[in-house]
Amino acid sequence: MNIEATAQLAQLDLTAEEAAALRRDLEAILDYVGQLNRIDTAGVEPMAQAIVAATPLREDTARAGFTQAEALANAPEAAHGMFAVPKILERG
Amino acid sequence: MANPNPPPAPAWESIGALRAAIAERRTTATAVAEACFAAIARDAAAGARSVHAFLALSRERALAQAARVDALAERGDPLPPLAGAPVAVKDVLSTRGVATTCGSKILAGYLPPYDATAVERLEAAGAVILGKTNCDEFAMGSSTENSAYGPTRNPHDLERVPGGSSGGSAAAVAAGQALAALGTDTGGSIRQPAAFCGVVGLLPTYGRVSRYGLAAFASSLDHVGPLTRTPHDAALLLGAIAGYDPLDATSATEPVPDYAAGLGRPVRGLRIGLPREAFAHPGLAPAVRERVQAGVAALGAAGCDLREISLPLNDAAIAVYYVLATAEASSNLAR
Numbered sequence: 194m195n196i197e198a199t200a201q202l203a204q205l206d207l208t209a210e211e212a213a214a215l216r217r218d219l220e221a222i223l224d225y226v227g228q229l230n231r232i233d234t235a236g237v238e239p240m241a242q243a244i245v246a247a248t249p250l251r252e253d254t255a256r257a258g259f260t261q262a263e264a265l266a267n268a269p270e271a272a273h274g275m276f277a278v279p280k281i282l283e284r285g
Numbered sequence: 286m287a288n289p290n291p292p293p294a295p296a297w298e299s300i301g302a303l304r305a306a307i308a309e310r311r312t313t314a315t316a317v318a319e320a321c322f323a324a325i326a327r328d329a330a331a332g333a334r335s336v337h338a339f340l341a342l343s344r345e346r347a348l349a350q351a352a353r354v355d356a357l358a359e360r361g362d363p364l365p366p367l368a369g370a371p372v373a374v375k376d377v378l379s380t381r382g383v384a385t386t387c388g389s390k391i392l393a394g395y396l397p398p399y400d401a402t403a404v405e406r407l408e409a410a411g412a413v414i415l416g417k418t419n420c421d422e423f424a425m426g427s428s429t430e431n432s433a434y435g436p437t438r439n440p441h442d443l444e445r446v447p448g449g450s451s452g453g454s455a456a457a458v459a460a461g462q463a464l465a466a467l468g469t470d471t472g473g474s475i476r477q478p479a480a481f482c483g484v485v486g487l488l489p490t491y492g493r494v495s496r497y498g499l500a501a502f503a504s505s506l507d508h509v510g511p512l513t514r515t516p517h518d519a520a521l522l523l524g525a526i527a528g529y530d531p532l533d534a535t536s537a538t539e540p541v542p543d544y545a546a547g548l549g550r551p552v553r554g555l556r557i558g559l560p561r562e563a564f565a566h567p568g569l570a571p572a573v574r575e576r577v578q579a580g581v582a583a584l585g586a587a588g589c590d591l592r593e594i595s596l597p598l599n600d601a602a603i604a605v606y607y608v609l610a611t612a613e614a615s616s617n618l619a620r
Contacts, residue, residue, distance in 0.1 A: 222611060225604035232601060242399070244492040244537050251531050263398045 194219060292336075292440035295461040296320060300370045300518045303464065304411075307358050307369045314351035314358075318413050321371045322347075324462045325415070331598035336440050336447075338457035340376050340432075343383040347371075350413045364413035366521055372407055374453045376417040376425050378509070379498035380404055383414075387500050388432035388450075390421040401498025402533065403467055403509045403526040410525035415463055418453030423618065424469055424502050426450050427477060439482060448478030455482035465513040465522055469499060471506045472606050476483035479512050480577030487519045492537035494523070494531030503613035504535070506606070520544035553588030555605045557581075562599035604616045 194217070207215065222263045261274050270277040297303035297317065301365035306312045322344060328335045354369045374380060377387045379397040386392045400408075408414060421431040429437040437452045440460035441443040447456040451468030458466050468475040470488045479486025487510045494509045501507060511522035521544075528541045559581065562600025565575070585591050 200542045210440060223609060229601065229606040229608065232598065242535070244535060249529075249531065249538065259398055266398060267395050 194223075292460045293324070295324075295464055295514075297464060300464060300513075303370060304364055304366070307354065308364050309359060312601035314354040314413060318347050318351045318371055318415065321415055321462055322461070328460065328462065335418060335438070336443070336456050336460045336462075337435060337437050338418050338453045338460060339373065339416050339464060340386060340388070340419050340453070341384040341436055343380065344416075344457055345567055347413045347415050350408060354411055354413070364583050365409070367407065367525055368411035369409050370412045370465060371415050371455055371463050372405075372412040372522075373415050373418045373457040373466040373602055374401075374404055375420050375424075375451050375468050376503075377420060377469055377500045378404055378444075378467060380414065380417065380502075383417060385417065385423070385500075386434070388420045388434060390433040399498065400553070401509075402495035402530045403572070404498065406526050406528075406597075407467070410464075412525070418451070418457050418466060420453055420474075423475055423500060423614075424450040424471060425427055425438075425614070427473065429453060429456075429500045430479070441483060446481065448481030450474040450478075451486075452478045452481075453510065455479050455484055458479055458482070458484045458512050458514060465511060467522075468510060468512050469502075470508045471502045472610060475508070475510045475512060484512055484514060485516055485519045486510070487523060489527065490524055490537075492535055493527050493537045493539075495526075495533040497529075497530055497532040498534075500501065501608040501613075501617040504611060504617060505613060514549070517545055517548055520548055541573065552584065552590070552600060554590060555584075556590040557584060557591060558592055558594035560596040560599060561593055562596050 196207070196216050199219075200207050200212065200215070225249060265271045265274070265276065268276050288397060296312075297306065303312075303317065307314055322342065323595040324340065325339055328337070351369060354364065357364055357368070376385060378401040379385055379399060381400045382396055385395055385397050404414065419429055419432050419434060419437045421427070421429055421434055425431065427449045428446040430446060431447040431449075437447050437456050440456050446452065447459075451466075451470070451474050454466035454468040458465040459482035468478070468486065470476060475486040475488055476513075488508055489510045491508060496504075496509060499507060499509060507528065511519045511526070513519045513522060513591055524541060524544050529538045530536045563569070581591060
């Protein structure tokens with residue numbers, strides 16, 4: 194497993210110790226997947242969700258939501274009525 | 286083993302007793318809320334010897350709600366089912382204008398603009414929301430040691446953990462700082478801390494309680510449920526928070542029965558399955574096995590039909606949990 198490449202995709206800078214710990218965790222999860230793969234599920238119907246009911250729809254009427262001020266109240270920085278966020282794509 | 290220093294009991298042993306006392310003007314919701322805040326302040330003053338169940342208090346909101354309940358009682362109007370009950374809320378549930386951190390520094394300073402449905406329904410039923418309780422960060426943990434704001438301690442023995450991730454909620458109830466609390470459970474996070482703290486914890490059926498306003502961990506496993514001092518109080522709380530919510534597409538449309546009314550029914554003749562694989566599991570501590578078997582014996586003596594059953598896939602549960610929970614968490618929390 195290439196921990197370094199996975200970490201880079203997730204934008205994580207790992208120390209050697211963290212990389213080793215993460216490798217152990219990921220290997221444990223792959224081992225769990227392996228355990229599940231060994232279970233015979235032939236003839237078992239897939240269950241996509243526990244509650245099987247039609248999705249109820251609400252009336253298509255206008256209703257009040259948050260005001261712009263409420264929606265932006267927790268923003269560290271706002272500009273022109275929008276969230277202002279730092280640049281995230283700096284790595285080559 | 287008897288606890289040499291049991292935590293103080295609250296002035297009111299149950300929600301029903303408190304409601305009756307408020308209705309009969311023997312106490313007020315305001316006095317009860319103030320007593321809870323005083324108990325929380327005494328605990329905070331104990332520093333390193335504190336239980337540290339709460340991360341934030343909603344004093345203003347609590348006293349305004351208590352005043353509404355007291356005004357009803359003064360006029361002799363009927364009181365709602367949770368009238369004046371002081372309730373604590375796990376910090377993964379959104380509370381309007383009250384800091385909500387999920388036990389994480391990432392959300393420090395966040396003041397939600399809305400209430401979780403469960404919180405809104407508790408208040409509508411007359412409960413007084415005291416504040417937010419500590420938990421493992423984003424509800425990921427089983428000891429409430431993994432909070433960015435420091436651990437919660439078990440009120441029965443401060444050297445021990447209260448369990449988790451709803452450890453603050455369980456400890457607040459066990460310490461008599463709240464009469465009831467909301468917790469959340471993805472892989473044991475209500476049931477295990479309730480057991481560690483000696484309180485009642487109930488995991489409702491999936492879809493029974495809306496998760497609107499809950500910081501999602503693993504959506505196919507997340508539940509909201511009550512922690513209380515008595516089963517009757519758990520029934521009252523569940524009755525207040527259960528039911529369909531158009532804001533949660535996974536909430537069930539089934540009607541909500543009167544859970545408290547069902548509690549008096551005899552258990553004679555109920556068929557109870559005892560999964561062989563769980564009792565044979567090498568991870569089951571002998572002391573726990575003994576207590577569970579004592580419970581089984583009590584049910585047998587009460588006339589329940591006990592049957593050993595087999596759940597052949599029991600051992601796969603942990604693998605299923607870790608694959609689903611981690612995948613769903615990374616999808617939910619990447620946003």
